[in-house]
Structure formats: structure tokens, C-alpha cells
Amino acid sequence: MIINNHIKKKLVIKSKTENLSTIREFVSENANDAGLSKEEIDDIILAVDEACTNIIKHAYKSFPDGEIIIAIDYTKKKFTIKLIDHGTSFNPDLIPEPDLQKYYRQRRVGGLGLYLMKTLMDDVQYVSIPGKYNQVLLTKNLRNPE
Amino acid sequence: MAEFNTSVKDQGEISIVNLKGFLDAHTASILENTLSNQIEKNKYKIVVNFSNLTYISSAGLGVFMAFIEKVRENGGDIKLSSMSDKVFNIFDLLGFPLLYEIFNSEEEAVKKFTE
Numbered sequence: 001m002i003i004n005n006h007i008k009k010k011l012v013i014k015s016k017t018e019n020l021s022t023i024r025e026f027v028s029e030n031a032n033d034a035g036l037s038k039e040e041i042d043d044i045i046l047a048v049d050e051a052c053t054n055i056i057k058h059a060y061k062s063f064p065d066g067e068i069i070i071a072i073d074y075t076k077k078k079f080t081i082k083l084i085d086h087g088t089s090f091n092p093d094l095i096p097e098p099d100l101q102k103y104y105r106q107r108r109v110g111g112l113g114l115y116l117m118k119t120l121m122d123d124v125q126y127v128s129i130p131g132k133y134n135q136v137l138l139t140k141n142l143r144n145p146e
Numbered sequence: 147m148a149e150f151n152t153s154v155k156d157q158g159e160i161s162i163v164n165l166k167g168f169l170d171a172h173t174a175s176i177l178e179n180t181l182s183n184q185i186e187k188n189k190y191k192i193v194v195n196f197s198n199l200t201y202i203s204s205a206g207l208g209v210f211m212a213f214i215e216k217v218r219e220n221g222g223d224i225k226l227s228s229m230s231d232k233v234f235n236i237f238d239l240l241g242f243p244l245l246y247e248i249f250n251s252e253e254e255a256v257k258k259f260t261e
Contacts, residue, residue, distance in 0.1 A: 017172035024201075042232060049203045053171040100211075100241045112204035112240055119239055 007034070008073050015056045015066035015085070023052050023070060027081065034074045036142065043120040044079065044140055050113035051083050051136050059087025059134055076142065078122075083136045089128035152180040160191045160259050162252060166198040169206035177209045181224075185213065190222025193255040197228035202236055210246065223247070225255040 001008045011026045013019045027048045031041040052068060060066035069084040098111045117124050123139040150173035153164045161184050169177060184192055194210075214224055227249040229237065237243065249255040 017170070020170050020172050020203075021168065045201075046203060046236070049170060053203065053205055056171070098240065100245055112207065116204055116236070116239065 005075050006073050007075075008071065010072070011070040013068050013070065014064060015060040015062075015068055015087070016064045017053070017056055019068075020049055020052060023068075024049055026070065027072070030072045030074070031079060034079055034142075036079065036140075040079075040140060040142070044081070044138070047117045047120045047124075047138050048081055048083070050117050051081075051138060054113050055083065055085045055087065055134075055136075058090060059085045061088065063087075078142055079140045081138045083138070085134050086132070087134065089130045089134045091128070092124075092126045150176055152177060154180065154184070156189075157256060159189070160193060160256055161189045162193045162195060162256070164195045164198060168201040169199060170201070170203045171205035174205045174209050177206065178212070181209065181213045185216060188220070190217045190220040191259050192217065192222065192224045193252060193259070194224060194226050195228050195252045195255075196226065196230070196233055197252075199230070199233055202233050204236075204240070207237065207240060207242065210242075214245070223259070225249060225258060227252045227255040 009030050011023070013023060024045050027045050028041060031044050036044070048070070055068055056062060066085060066087055071082040071084070073080050073082070092114060095111045095114050098115050117138065121138045122141045123137070125137040127135040150165070150167040150169055152166070155162050163180055163184070165177070167173070181192070210224060217224055225247045228251060229248065234248065237248065247255070247258065249258070
């Protein structure tokens with residue numbers, strides 16, 4: 001679908017980790033169609049994987065029948081991915097920056113995915129309407145306009 | 147469906163774990179099982195060869211954090227080798243080179259154990 005030079009694609013998929021590969025392929029194909037560089041595509045794939053992994057594990061607490069809506073919207077200037085779920089909401093501001101030395105002592109990791117998303121993308125925005133939906137908006141600004 | 151598998155070969159007291167394919171939140175449990183098996187056999191000197199690993203997400207990196215302390219408490223280590231630039235970049239972004247020795251080749255990692 002093309003509206004005002006925006007190309008839009010959508011995938012609706014169940015909240016199972018086995019679907020992560022399908023999600024990555026969906027993102028990869030569209031990022032490729034958008035003409036992004038290999039590095040940009042790799043960054044976006046990983047950021048979306050991390051976001052969806054968080055949705056599956058935290059929003060849906062590994063309940064496999066939740067729904068994840070993945071909506072891609074791109075122009076020549078930017079590539080955005082909107083992820084919507086109807087699971088438990090969370091406040092990303094309460095997730096601390098990862099501290100590997102602390103993880104080492106506690107033998108657990110957390111917050112790595114969120115940190116990667118923020119590092120790999122130009123913008124990460126969360127909107128949560130508790131009891132209704134959560135939305136993550138990931139944006140990559142494109143650096144090679146012709 | 148993402149493909150991921152591991153294979154283990156013994157080189158003296160060192161276990162060399164080869165990773166192949168896509169390591170994500172779905173396939174991380176396969177690597178957990180492989181590393182658990184080594185520890186159950188009291189094999190604490192582990193080299194993980196990444197040369198055939200195409201993709202890793204933070205769930206994959208988390209597996210190494212889960213086992214490293216136990217391995218080191220028993221006089222061993224998990225040394226990492228042969229990463230593509232893409233995979234190394236993720237380890238680097240998350241600060242793993244501070245906690246893990248990462249080598250260009252499996253041979254260098256093995257040699258470090260025997261020094």
C-alpha cells in the first residue's frame with residue numbers, strides 16, 4: 001500500500017519465540033525493498049527481534065496466543081516499525097541501563113534488548129495504554145537518499 | 147523456522163562447542179542444554195567457535211552469562227572464537243569483551259588454555 005509516498009506493510013503474528021524467524025524475514029524483505037544498506041538492515045532486524053522477544057516474554061509472559069501486530073512504514077527518509085501488543089504494559093524508563101559486572105554477580109541478564117534497540121535505532125518510543133495496548137515505535141533515519 | 151544447532155568435540159580436557167545458524171530467544175535453550183551437559187560432565191574448559199553462527203540476539207548472549215561464573219569457580223573458562231564482524235559487534239556493544247576473552251581463531255583460544 002502506498003499513501004503519500006509512504007509504503008506500508010503489516011504482519012500479525014502469535015506471541016511465540018518460534019515466530020521470531022518469520023518476523024526477521026518480514027522485516028528483512030521490506031528493508032531490502034526500501035533499498036537499505038546491509039548494515040542498516042541488520043540493525044533493524046535485531047532491534048525488532050529484541051522488541052518482539054520482550055513482548056513475548058514480558059508483555060505476554062510467554063503466553064503463546066497473544067497477538068503482535070508489526071506495521072512497517074517507510075519513505076525515502078526513514079524506515080519505521082510499529083509493534084503493538086495487548087499484553088501487560090511496562091514503563092521503559094524503569095529499566096536500568098545494563099551493568100554486566102552486576103549481571104555477572106547475579107548470574108542473570110536483563111535490559112540488554114532495550115539497550116540494543118536504543119543503540120541500533122535512531123529513535124525508540126513507547127506508548128502504553130494499560131488494559132488496552134502497548135506500542136513500540138522504532139525508527140531508522142535513512143542515510144543514503146539519492 | 148530458524149535453524150540452530152551445536153556440535154561438541156573434545157580436544158583433551160577442552161570442549162570445543164561449534165555454533166551454527168541463528169541463535170535467538172527460541173533457540174537459546176539448545177545452547178543452554180549443550181553447556182549444561184559439559185558442566186555435568188565436569189568439563190569446564192570450553193571454547194565456543196562462532197564461525198558458522200549467522201545471527202545472535204541478546205537472548206543468545208545471556209546464555210553465556212548464565213554459565214560463566216560456575217565454570218570459572220571450577221577452574222575453567224568459556225573462551226569465544228571466530229566471530230564474524232557482525233556478531234562481534236553485538237558482543238562489543240554490550241560490553242562483553244570486558245568479561246570474556248574473544249579470539250580470532252579456535253586454535254588461539256585452545257592455546258590460551260594450555261599456556
